[in-house]
Amino acid sequence: xxxxxxxxxxxxxxxxxxxxxxxxxxxxxxxxxxxxxxxxxxxxxxxxxxxxxxxxxxxxxxxxxxxxxxxxxxxxxxxxxxxxxxxxxxxxxxxxxxxxxxxxxxxxxxxxxx
Amino acid sequence: xxxxxxxxxxxxxxxxxxxxxxxxxxxxxxxxxxxxxxxxxxxxxxxxxxxxxxxxxxxxxxxxxxxxxxxxxxxxxxxxxxxxxxxxxxxxxxxxxxxxxxxxxxxxxxxxx
Numbered sequence: 001x002x003x004x005x006x007x008x009x010x011x012x013x014x015x016x017x018x019x020x021x022x023x024x025x026x027x028x029x030x031x032x033x034x035x036x037x038x039x040x041x042x043x044x045x046x047x048x049x050x051x052x053x054x055x056x057x058x059x060x061x062x063x064x065x066x067x068x069x070x071x072x073x074x075x076x077x078x079x080x081x082x083x084x085x086x087x088x089x090x091x092x093x094x095x096x097x098x099x100x101x102x103x104x105x106x107x108x109x110x111x112x113x114x
Numbered sequence: 115x116x117x118x119x120x121x122x123x124x125x126x127x128x129x130x131x132x133x134x135x136x137x138x139x140x141x142x143x144x145x146x147x148x149x150x151x152x153x154x155x156x157x158x159x160x161x162x163x164x165x166x167x168x169x170x171x172x173x174x175x176x177x178x179x180x181x182x183x184x185x186x187x188x189x190x191x192x193x194x195x196x197x198x199x200x201x202x203x204x205x206x207x208x209x210x211x212x213x214x215x216x217x218x219x220x221x222x223x224x225x226x227x
Contacts, residue, residue, distance in 0.1 A: 009154070024183070036218075043118065043218035044157075044205065090157060100169060102216060104149075104157040 002027050004093050006105035014113050019063075019078040021108050023091030026072070033074040034092040034102070035065055044090065050074060052096070061085070086112045118219035120206050126225045132194040135222045139188070139208030145169075146189050147209075147216065148181060152202040160204075163189060164212070171209070175200075196226045 007022040033111060035047040048059025055067045061084075065076045074091060091105040119138045123146045127133050148160040160179070161171040165186035174181070178197070193200050194211040203223050207216040 004156070032213075041220065043220040044207075044216075045218070046215055050216075100213075101147075101159045101162065101173070103159070106154070106156045 002031060002093050002095055002102050002103045004091050004105035006089075006091050008107050009106065010111065011060075012031045012111040012113055013019070013081045015083055016080050018082075019076070019081045019085065019110065021089050021110065023065075023074045023076065023105060024072050025074065025093045027093065028093060029095070030067070030069055030079070031093040031095045033065075033067060035059065035063070035074075035076050036090045036092060036104075038088045038090065038107075040087070042107055047076070065066075070097040081112045083109075083112050083114065086110055118208050118217050120219035120222045121205075122222055123220065124165055124223045124225070126227065127196055128227050129198055129212065130195045132192065133224060135168070135191045135193075135204050135206075137189045137191070137206030137208075137219060139206070140217055143208035143210050143217070144186065145209040145212055145214070146183060147207040148189070148191055149205040149207065150196055151221075152199075152204050160191075164185065169212075193224070198226050199227075200224060201226045 003026040005024045033050040036044040048057045050067045058064045063078045088109045094102045121136045146163040151157045159173040162169045163183040180192045203221040205221045207218045
């Protein structure tokens with residue numbers, strides 16, 4: 001079964017610093033990969049997704065993620081953190097081919113320090 | 115266009131009571147999913163409806179949980195009787211196609227005392 005591991009339940013960065021949130025998946029066959037964000041008192045919102053096209057995926061709000069098959073990773077980055085980026089971020093994976101359920105990681109709370 | 119709406123946003127009940135959570139998907143979305151997040155853990159899949167039919171209910175924890183989707187529109191998730199370990203946030207999501215983007219509601223937080 002597919003599993004998703006997010007390293008670090010809490011990450012703190014200074015405003016303007018690089019944001020790096022780590023995600024690894026378990027499948028030997030590259031799945032579809034997603035990053036979702038949850039702002040306080042809101043639902044999950046899709047940031048970006050990888051579906052076997054370009055390995056560098058650009059999302060909303062200046063975020064991007066790079067798919068690395070050799071490392072089974074899909075880390076999320078943003079060059080310069082903004083206060084409004086403070087939220088919880090979830091990495092998720094979905095095996096390709098027909099209907100497949102989405103598997104989520106445990107989430108990473110991002111704190112941005114002024 | 116309205117997004118996925120869930121009701122109630124927060125419910126506090128005592129162990130042994132019954133709670134019913136409701137989800138209204140985006141209009142026209144045939145696929146409806148229920149997920150649950152127990153505090154600090156991952157968001158776990160519960161089940162998936164295609165219209166009114168259960169496509170996959172492999173994530174339902176036990177027979178105290180009953181999900182329905184009347185007429186292929188809104189869905190309800192009933193927990194009866196509730197136990198302490200049922201506490202968490204229950205998310206509903208909908209999508210147009212089976213592999214389409216999931217649109218999530220804000221979640222229903224359930225606290226069982």
